[in-house]
Amino acid sequence: MEQPNGFAIFMVSLVVIGIPVIFGVGYAMLKTVLKHKEKMANALNAQAAEKAAQYAAHTERLEQRMRVLERIVTDRGIDLATEIEKLRDEPLQLN
Numbered sequence: 227m228e229q230p231n232g233f234a235i236f237m238v239s240l241v242v243i244g245i246p247v248i249f250g251v252g253y254a255m256l257k258t259v260l261k262h263k264e265k266m267a268n269a270l271n272a273q274a275a276e277k278a279a280q281y282a283a284h285t286e287r288l289e290q291r292m293r294v295l296e297r298i299v300t301d302r303g304i305d306l307a308t309e310i311e312k313l314r315d316e317p318l319q320l321n
Contacts, residue, residue, distance in 0.1 A: 298309055 294313055298306065301309075
C-alpha cells in the first residue's frame with residue numbers, strides 16, 4: 227500500500243476542515259452585513275416618518291392661514307387692518 231503524500235493530506239484537510247470553516251465565517255459576515263442594512267433601513271424609515279410629520283404640521287399651519295385669508299377676503303364689510311390685528315392676537319388653533 228502506498229503512503230499518502232503531503233499534497234493529498236493537505237487536500238483532504240482542506241475539504242474536511244477548511245471549506246466548512248470558510249463557509250461558517252462567510253455566513254457570520256453575511257449575517258452581520260444584513261443586520262447592519264436592517265438597522266440603516268429602520269433609521270431611514272424613522273427619519274422619513276419624522277420629516278413627513280413635520281411637513282404635515284407645516285401644511286396644516288399653511289392651510290389654517292389660507293382659511294383666515296379667505297375669510298378676510300370674502301367678508302366684505304370688515305375693516306381689514308382691524309381684523310388682521312385681531313387675528314395676530316389670537317393663538318393658533320391646530321385641528
